[in-house]
Amino acid sequence: MDALKSEIAAATARMVVEEGLEYGPAKRRALKQMGLPARTPLPGNDEVEQAVREYIDLFCAGTQPAELAALRRLALAWMERMAAFRPYLGGAVWHGTATKLSDIYIQLFCDDSKSAEIALIDHKADYEPRTVRGFHGEAVEALNLSSVSRELGTVIGVHLLVYDLDDLRGALKPDARGRSPRGDIQAVRRLLQETTS
Numbered sequence: 670m671d672a673l674k675s676e677i678a679a680a681t682a683r684m685v686v687e688e689g690l691e692y693g694p695a696k697r698r699a700l701k702q703m704g705l706p707a708r709t710p711l712p713g714n715d716e717v718e719q720a721v722r723e724y725i726d727l728f729c730a731g732t733q734p735a736e737l738a739a740l741r742r743l744a745l746a747w748m749e750r751m752a753a754f755r756p757y758l759g760g761a762v763w764h765g766t767a768t769k770l771s772d773i774y775i776q777l778f779c780d781d782s783k784s785a786e787i788a789l790i791d792h793k794a795d796y797e798p799r800t801v802r803g804f805h806g807e808a809v810e811a812l813n814l815s816s817v818s819r820e821l822g823t824v825i826g827v828h829l830l831v832y833d834l835d836d837l838r839g840a841l842k843p844d845a846r847g848r849s850p851r852g853d854i855q856a857v858r859r860l861l862q863e864t865t866s
Contacts, residue, residue: 675720677703678712682720686729689770692717715845721766729768736769737762738864739820744773745857747816747827750792752854754779755837756829759804759851769818772826776851778837782810785831789814796829803830804840804850 680699684690690698696711712720725733740762748756760774761767777785789796789812796814803809812829832840844850852860 673705674710674712674716677705677709678716678720679724681712681717682724685717685721685766686724686768687770689768689772718764718766721761725766725768733768734864736821737765737767738861739818740767740769740771740773740825741857741861741864742820743816743818743825743827744775745854745861747773747775747829748854748857751775751777751785751788751829753788754785754831755834755853757840757851757853758857763850763852763857764848769821769823769825772828773816774828774830776804776830776832776840778832778834778840780834782831782833785829786812789829801828801830803832803836805836 677696677699680703681692681695684695684698685692688695692714696717697707700707700709700711741758744758744762748758754777757776757778758774759776761771762773779785786796786798794814796812799811799813800808801811810831812831814827814829815824816827817823818825840851841849849856
C-alpha cells in the first residue's frame with residue numbers, strides 16, 4: 670500500500686508542478702489517470718509536498734528558485750498594499766514549492782471583513798468574492814484577483830482569504846513538522862533576503 674501511495678504522490682506532484690493544480694484536485698486526477706478506484710487511500714499532503722520537492726529538484730532546479738522569488742516579491746507587494754489587515758502568506762509560495770503556475774494565497778485578519786473589500790476598491794483592483802473553506806474547514810470569504818508579474822511575464826492568481834482577527838491566535842501554531850504554516854510581511858522579507866544573499 671505504501672508503494673501505491675508513493676506512486677499516487679509522484680503522479681500528483683507532476684500535475685501540481687506542471688499544471689499548477691492544487692493538491693486535492695491533483696490527487697483525484699492522479700487516481701483517475703492511474704485507473705484506480707475513487708476509494709483508493711490517498712497520500713497525505715505532507716507526502717505530496719515531499720514528492721513535489723523531489724520533482725522540482727529533478728526537473729525544475731534551474732528555473733524554480735527564480736520563479737519562487739518572483740512570486741514572493743509579488744506576494745509581498747500585495748501584503749504591503751493590504752498591511753492594515755495583518756496579512757500572512759501561506760501555501761506553496763510560503764513553503765517554497767511554488768512555480769510560475771502557482772497561485773498566491775494571503776490570509777487577512779480583520780475586525781471587519783468588508784473593510785478589506787473597500788481597500789481593494791480603493792486600490793482599483795478588479796476582484797471576485799467567493800466563499801471557500803478556511804484553514805479549520807470553516808467558510809471564509811476569498812477575494813480573488815489576477816495580478817501581472819512582470820518578472821515572470823504572466824498573470825498570477827492572488828487569493829485574499831478574509832478571517833476574523835480572533836482567528837490569528839490559532840493560525841500561527843506550527844504544523845506537524847514544526848514549521849510555521851504562514852508568515853507575515855517581515856518573514857517574507859527575510860525569505861527574500863536569504864535567497865538573494
